[in-house]
Amino acid sequence: TERKAMTETWLKKHRQIYVGATRHPFILAIRDGSVDLSSFKRWLGQDYIFVRAFIPFVASVLLKAWKESDDSTDIDVILGGMAALNDEIEWFKKEASKWGVDLPSVVPQQPNLDYCRFLESLISPDVDYTQAITAFWAIEAVYQDSFAHCLEDGSKTPGELKETCQRWGNEVFGQYCHALQSIANRRLEKATDDVVAKAEVSLLRILEHEVEFWNMSRGPV
Ligand code: HMH
Numbered sequence: 001t002e003r004k005a006m007t008e009t010w011l012k013k014h015r016q017i018y019v020g021a022t023r024h025p026f027i028l029a030i031r032d033g034s035v036d037l038s039s040f041k042r043w044l045g046q047d048y049i050f051v052r053a054f055i056p057f058v059a060s061v062l063l064k065a066w067k068e069s070d071d072s073t074d075i076d077v078i079l080g081g082m083a084a085l086n087d088e089i090e091w092f093k094k095e096a097s098k099w100g101v102d103l104p105s106v107v108p109q110q111p112n113l114d115y116c117r118f119l120e121s122l123i124s125p126d127v128d129y130t131q132a133i134t135a136f137w138a139i140e141a142v143y144q145d146s147f148a149h150c151l152e153d154g155s156k157t158p159g160e161l162k163e164t165c166q167r168w169g170n171e172v173f174g175q176y177c178h179a180l181q182s183i184a185n186r187r188l189e190k191a192t193d194d195v196v197a198k199a200e201v202s203l204l205r206i207l208e209h210e211v212e213f214w215n216m217s218r219g220p221v
Pocket of ligand 1: 047142143210
């Protein structure tokens with residue numbers, strides 16, 4: 001049917017903002033090796049705060065899947081994502097100490113607070129599983145696409161940033177994003193027009209938040 005690959009249709013329709021979120025100057029600077037390390041450290045500290053807020057959001061998606069999903073294997077995919085987040089939190093601590101970033105003293109910047117507040121709004125039981133899983137996919141896919149770009153042939157990513165790019169840009173993470181995308185597509189196919197419209201709006205909000213998030217790496221202006 002027409003909605004079979006709804007997320008693909010949306011990425012085409014909103015290509016400009018998607019490219020803005022996945023080919024941001026910060027990502028392009030990592031890829032061409034010109035990145036300013038203070039920008040990288042700012043991003044690292046802010047992203048740790050974001051990931052901590054992302055955990056309860058993912059837990060809420062798991063709960064919605066358990067209550068609403070027609071396919072019990074969705075739980076396995078989401079649980080895999082939660083397990084990866086556990087690993088990610090430990091990685092942030094290790095990486096921060098490597099760069100001399102003191103995580104407890106990092107102050108969340110306004111775009112980060114705004115994005116975390118948006119995540120919190122999606123935790124509400126009024127947001128259904130289809131909208132939540134679509135949002136979950138979009139958030140993960142932006143990082144996957146962005147960091148995979150820094151590892152492609154011809155990229156000049158500095159050696160000390162390669163591990164960061166691998167974390168989200170690796171093939172296994174790519175497969176996981178595809179699994180989330182398939183779940184989102186399956187659900188969107190059966191969803192009411194109202195839910196489909198809400199899911200598309202959240203996708204756009206996420207892409208805007210992601211652009212603002214990368215912008216923070218420039219530091220206060
Ligand atoms: C801002 N978006 C942001 N941070 C992340 N770690 C991800 C997406 C992917 O988990």
